[in-house]
Amino acid sequence: MKITIGLSSCGIASGAIEILEAIKAKFSSVEVKHVGCIGFCFLEPLMEIDDDMYGNLTPDKAIKIIDCHLNNLSLDEPQIDKATLLSVQERIVLRNCGIIDPESIEDYIGREGYQALAKARGMSPDEIISEVTKSGLRGRGGAGFPTGLKWSLAKKQEGSKYIICNADEGDPGAFMDRSVLEGDPHSVLEGMAIGGLAMGGDMGIVYVRAEYPLAIKRLKIAISAAEDKGLLGDFKIVIKEGAGAFVCGEETALIASIEGKRGMPRIRPPFPAVSGLFGRPTNINNVETWANIPWIINEGAEAFAKIGTEGSKGTKVFCLAGKIEQTGLVEVPMGISLKDVVFGLGGGIKNGKRFKAIQIGGPSGGCIPEELLQTKVDYDSLTKVGAIMGSGGMVIVDETTCMVDVARFFLNFTQNESCGKCTFCRIGTKRMLEILTRITEGKGEPKDIDLLIELAEKIKVASLCGLGQTAPNPILTTLRYFRDEYETHIKEKRCPSLACRNLLIYSIDQSLCTGCMLCAKKCPAHAIFGEKKMPHKIDYEKCTKCGLCASLCKENAIKVR
Amino acid sequence: MTDFTKIDEILSSFEDKSCLIPILQRLQEEYGYLSIQVLKRIEEKTGMSGAEIFGVVTFYAQFRLKPQGKNMIKVCHGTACHVSGAEKIEESLRQELAVKGDEPTEDGLFSLEKIACLGCCALAPVIMINKKCYGKLEQKGIKRVLSEYK
Secondary structure (H helix, E strand, O other), X not given: OOEEEEOOHHHHHOOHHHHHHXXXXXXXXXXXXXXXXXOOHHHOOOEEEOOEEEOOOOHHHHHHHHHHHHOOOOOOOOOOOHHHHHOOOOOOOOOOOXXXXXXXXXXXXXXXXXXXXXXXXXXXXXXXXXXXXHHOOEXXXXXXXXXXXXXXXXXXXXXXXXXXXXXXXXXXXXXXXXXHHHHOHHHHHHHHHHXXXXXXXXXXXXXXXXXXXXXXXXXXXHHHHHHHOOOOOOOEEEEEEOOOOHHHHXXXXXXXXXXXXXXXXXXXOOOOOOOOHHHOOEEEEEHHHHHHHHHHHHHOHHHHXXXXXXXXXXXXXXXXXXXXXXXXXXXXXXXXXXXXXXXXXXXXXXXXXXXXXEEEOHHHOEEEEHHHOOOEOOHHHHHHOOOOOOOOEEEEEEOOOOHHHHHHHHHHHHHHHOOOOOHHHHHHHHHHHHHHHHHHOOOOOOOHHHHHHHHHHHHHHHOOOHHHHHOOHHHHHHHHHOHHHHHHHHHHOOOOOOOOHHHOOEEEOOOOOOOOOHHHHHOOXXXXXXXXXXXXXXXXXXXXXXXXXXXXXXXXXXXXX | OOOOHHHXXXXXXXXXXXXXXXHHHHHHHHHXXXXXXXXXXXXXXXXXXXXXXXXXXXXXOOOOOOOOOOEEEEEEOOHHHHHOOHHHHHHHHHHHHOOOOOOOOOOOOEEEEEEOOOOOHHHOOOEEEXXXXXXXXXXXXXXXXXXXXX
16 A cells, blocks of 8 residues: 655645654554645645545544555545546646655656756757757746757856756745755756756756745755765756845846845846856756756657647646635646636636636736636737736636735835836836825825826836836736726725725624624724624724624624725 | 854854855854844954945845744735735734734744745745744634644
8 A cells, every 4th residue: 555645835734744643653554655746735735545645634534544445444535536637737847746755866766867867968968958949948937038049058158157946936926946846856956967968067056045945955855865876977066045035036136146145136248148157157047947858858859849839838837826726736738728727727716706817927927807818828928918927826816806906916025026226126116006005095096097007118118127127017917907996996995806905894784793792802903892692883993994803703794895 | 242152163164255145044043133243243254344244134035133033923925825815814913912013022932024925825825933834824713823832
């Protein structure tokens, strides 16, 4: 009997460790294999026994299931339909995630691990680069620059190159890089070593954000195991931990950060390929890009190029989060429609609510409305509708989410993360945030929309790096597709989604309130009053609109408008 | 703080200026925050200017210039958490612990900070206490989570 338990961050956060300990305590002879994340995060914690998968486990449930399997007893626990959940998926980057033990190099080797590197050693650098170029692989970090071309530019330079893996996954809503590093770290290391052969570099650096302690731990284990086995040859890999700055995802800022400086972008050219880390030629690719490389070398460029669309080859990993049933990680061929992602793989909207928008591409991306759900997921189609592929974070929002608030949220983010180097980004984002804040507080003026558009256009063209150039995208797309929401906030001082706190009014339905006093006791502002067993009332002067009463009321008597 | 042996030991384990961020990370791990004395010692020992060091410290969100509570609560404010009620979770935490801004609680048990994204979006809303994540939180579940640390 083979038992595996998913032990990535989401599994652990859902209680996988407690389950593991309970199993160990109960069945001392049973061996449990640890694996990374298979992507069904909404079902965590997960356990697989031979080919049967079970989710939403508790320690008791897990013990009962194992007991039934051991003793061939009948079991009424529902199994997860793994085949259906994986049916539309095509797994290249996630090929080993949830299958191998990320801390076991033998497991990785057992699944063709390090064979691509061995094969690459028999190829000339130009042959490797030509293979990557022919595959059509484009950078998975956001901008989508052709990887083969990037490599050939670095290779042309004199001297040894730095090979960097950008694992500073800062986009809120994206976690595929974390999952790959936690679930299959060797695939990234192997990709980097192949890059080193192709471009001529013996020094690899993984720049990983400090918020990912488990990924760092597994990377360290993987690096030392690969070195111990001598698999990486002369190629050295070290880890540099980021210190929490979104802008360090930008190549030149990342380089400055590794050099120990403030992570501020600089003007390009010179591009990092010419003059990068410590002035030496440097090539930077992101985690997902690197994880594709061994597969491409093993299976060949044609196999990769057969998947996807004309301009976007291969697969893409997407993180599904927000108001959908099946949150998690999926890897699909490029060109699939957004609708298939949200309603197929994502299982539709939670709690019977209505779909409103899909936010793709993080703070640089945009919000796509229902009428554009047929849009294909590839670099060019997404750009056409005003969003970007970005790193592949998709946050789905329903009718209870206010689009002005979403725009304000992203501007708050970019304004916080702006490094302050250029005026348009530093001050422009601040001004846009002020305008959005006053709109969500009911203090917006009719001229604000035009002012937002004017600022947005200027910030786009006058900012130095991608952060500033794309910061206005969330505003521009929400204005393009949800302008009526802005207008309702400004003209009627009302939030149609009941999300903007300052515009809400809470009241108690006198016919439903039983006077149980639960809300009155818990109200942090002491704003609810009334006699026991009699309908209560809210003191509007005191109410801070925190909404705790509505979440507590068993009679649904608290109304909000 | 007059005893610099520990700081000096840490500083001597790093090679050059490009190690400033790892140096700061290591020292913060040791002391919980970066005091002015610690920063001044780095200035003396490495020859980097105080302005340069302070510039790096204040640029990155990870570095703290004030002492923190025994347990650090990081409230995720990523997109998925935001649309799933992160503001309300933070508000409940602050009320429960009576913490304002980045000051630790009176008993020194907790500090609270906002985080841009913890990357556990599928379980939103999420908080992290020390290195442990808690997902699918509700306002009414806050007390139970905190009780693990009291």
